[in-house]
Structures are given as C-alpha cells and as structure tokens.
Amino acid sequence: MAEILDLLFNPLPNAIMTTLTSISLLYWLLTMFLGDGFDFGDTTVDVDFEGGDIQDIDSPDDLDTNGDIQPSFLSKAMDFINIGKAPLMVIVTLFKFIGWMITIASSFVFNLSSYGWKSVFVLLPIFLLTYFLMHYVTIPVVRLYKNVGYFGEEALDFLGRSGKMRSTIQGENVGSAEFIVDKDVIRLNVKSKSGETINYGDDIVVIDETPDKKYYYVTKDINLNNI
Structure with a gap:
C-alpha cells in the first residue's frame, strides 16, 4: 500500500495528476450520491436536435453560404477534441485520466524522481500529447452519446436563448x-x-x-x- 501511495504522489507530476484526477472522481461520486447518477441525460446536449452539430459548418455541401466562416483558434481547438459533441465534464475527466496514466508511465521510463521539482515541466509535453490523443479517444464517446439518445430528455429548444x-x-x-x-x-x-x-x-x-x-x-x- 505504501508503495502504491508513493507512486501516486511521487514525483511531483504524479502528485499533480493524481490530485486532478481525484477531483474528477469526487465530482462523479457526488453526482451519483446526490441522485443524478451516471446516466447520460445529465448533460442536456441532445444530439437529436437539428442544426446543433458544429461539424455542419465545416461541410460546404450541407450549407449554402456566401461568405467564409472564420472560427477562432479556441473554437477550432475545442472542435478537435469534440467539446460540444459530448458533455464537457466527460471530456475533462477523460483528459485528466489519460494524462494521469501517461504521467505515471513517464515517471518509470524517464526516472522523473531524479529531477526533483523540475520534473513538473514534463507535464507540458504530456498535456500536448494528451490533447492530440483526445481527438481519437472521444470519437467513440461521441458515437455513444448519439446512440443512447438521452433517455427521458426532450430536444432542446433554442428559440429565445x-x-x-x-x-x-x-x-x-x-x-x-x-x-x-x-x-x-x-x-x-x-x-x-x-x-x-x-x-x-x-x-x-x-x-x-x-x-x-x-x-x-x-x-x-x-x-x-x-x-
């Protein structure tokens, strides 16, 4: 048990990612015990409504446009990891979990303990790698949310929003x-x-x-x- 705790909180990058991942775990536990559970209807991002999928913008065959659409860098970055096509908290939790696993593995491969507090800088390339991996990891998640249909949820009405x-x-x-x-x-x-x-x-x-x-x-x- 002591060896496991030492691995989870040493070196510093492991401690940071373990803490971040634990916060997400606590969030989901509280969500479950407060009565919302882990059902997919909690997000209200109903993929059944028409016109709500941002990827329609990127398809010139689907839209009759007379001008160029210029999404911001942040908008493109969010699109890349499918934010808006799956619940934000699910995306964030997956990001933390994948980053956590890579960090734990890196502590073995690169012997991060020998770098002391400077080992924290390894999180920069880990976050970047995790970001690119999220593009592929979230694809089945998006498909899952489309298939489950959000039981009990009605299509969102955006008029007046x-x-x-x-x-x-x-x-x-x-x-x-x-x-x-x-x-x-x-x-x-x-x-x-x-x-x-x-x-x-x-x-x-x-x-x-x-x-x-x-x-x-x-x-x-x-x-x-x-x-």
Whole structure:
C-alpha cells in the first residue's frame, strides 16, 4: 500500500495528476450520491436536435453560404477534441485520466524522481500529447452519446436563448455561435436575421430557425452588459 501511495504522489507530476484526477472522481461520486447518477441525460446536449452539430459548418455541401466562416483558434481547438459533441465534464475527466496514466508511465521510463521539482515541466509535453490523443479517444464517446439518445430528455429548444458569436456574420453568411446550457457548451450554425453585421464575441439571441433546421436566425442581444 505504501508503495502504491508513493507512486501516486511521487514525483511531483504524479502528485499533480493524481490530485486532478481525484477531483474528477469526487465530482462523479457526488453526482451519483446526490441522485443524478451516471446516466447520460445529465448533460442536456441532445444530439437529436437539428442544426446543433458544429461539424455542419465545416461541410460546404450541407450549407449554402456566401461568405467564409472564420472560427477562432479556441473554437477550432475545442472542435478537435469534440467539446460540444459530448458533455464537457466527460471530456475533462477523460483528459485528466489519460494524462494521469501517461504521467505515471513517464515517471518509470524517464526516472522523473531524479529531477526533483523540475520534473513538473514534463507535464507540458504530456498535456500536448494528451490533447492530440483526445481527438481519437472521444470519437467513440461521441458515437455513444448519439446512440443512447438521452433517455427521458426532450430536444432542446433554442428559440429565445442567448449566446455569443464565434465568427463574424453579415448578409447571407452563416457562422457559429456558442451557447451554455446547464454548464455544457453547445455551438450552432447561425445567420443574421436582418442581414446586419454581427461581429465575433457579440451577444446574440436566437429568434427563429430555418424550415430545414440547418441553422438558426439570430440578432444582437441588447443587455446591460453591452449598452
């Protein structure tokens, strides 16, 4: 037992990743004991609703656009590990767990204990490696959430919801907007209702959707924060 604890908390990178992973484990345990359980309906990211999958933006055959969509670097980074297509906490937990396993293995392979506190710098390449691995690890997770159908959940109604633009749109251009629903990040294909320019980062509100539900019509949201 003492050897296991020493491995989990020595050297420093192991201690950091063990602590981070334990926090996620505690979160899921609390979620279960508080009555939410581990069911998939907790996230409300219902893949059954139309137009809610960001990958539609990347497919020019699916959308009739007259302008270039320019997602931010952060938006592209989130897309790469499928944030928005699976619950955020699931993605975060997987990231920590994979990083934790790589860190434990690295402590053996590279004898990190001999580097003292400087061994913490090994976390930088480990996080980078984990990020790229997450692209492939999350693929079956996304498929799983599509297949389970979120038992008991209804399709999300986005009309009237407020969000933030993640690209600039005007005229007939179609862009990307981000919405937070029960702590989960959901991105939708959106279009300016009046054709006015709506810039990246602007607060917007959904006012309508197209008959084919490929994208939503939005307008600028006037509130106390942007007056």
